[in-house]
Amino acid sequence: GAxxxxxxxxxxxxxxGTELVFSGLAGGSHYTHxxxxxxxxxxxxxxxxxxxGLPEYYSLxxxxxxxxPLFTSHGHNVPCAVCYTSQRASKxxxxxxxxxxxxxxxxxxxxxx
Numbered sequence: 001g002a003x004x005x006x007x008x009x010x011x012x013x014x015x016x017g018t019e020l021v022f023s024g025l026a027g028g029s030h031y032t033h034x035x036x037x038x039x040x041x042x043x044x045x046x047x048x049x050x051x052x053g054l055p056e057y058y059s060l061x062x063x064x065x066x067x068x069p070l071f072t073s074h075g076h077n078v079p080c081a082v083c084y085t086s087q088r089a090s091k092x093x094x095x096x097x098x099x100x101x102x103x104x105x106x107x108x109x110x111x112x113x
Contacts, residue, residue, distance in 0.1 A: 002091040003084050005042045006108060012083035013108050019084055026064040026078035035059050042080035083107075 002015035003021065010023040024044045029036025044063070064078040068080065085107065092104070100106050 001086040002088040006081045007081045010079045017087035021082040
């Protein structure tokens with residue numbers, strides 16, 4: 001099977017063999033801070049915290065928000081859904097394409113944000 005994240009959605013496609021692992025909110029490093037990760041994370045809405053002190057060096061996570069005039073939901077959280085499909089052996093996100101290469105099957109489509 002294959003796991004993939006649907007950004008901007010809280011559900012998975014109703015494709016046979018596809019199920020929701022969890023839905024959450026997009027988050028990542030602050031754009032002015034150095035040392036954090038480059039990719040967004042789909043963070044669960046019910047996190048579990050490790051009870052211990054902070055390490056000497058660490059980076060903070062911040063929730064992502066819609067901030068473009070294109071969207072009417074200015075300043076709102078970005079939802080995400082982590083999906084699992086048993087019908088696929090692997091997954092690949094191809095930016096700047098609206099069709100799959102031959103022998104690949106489209107799982108979902110959307111804007112790359």
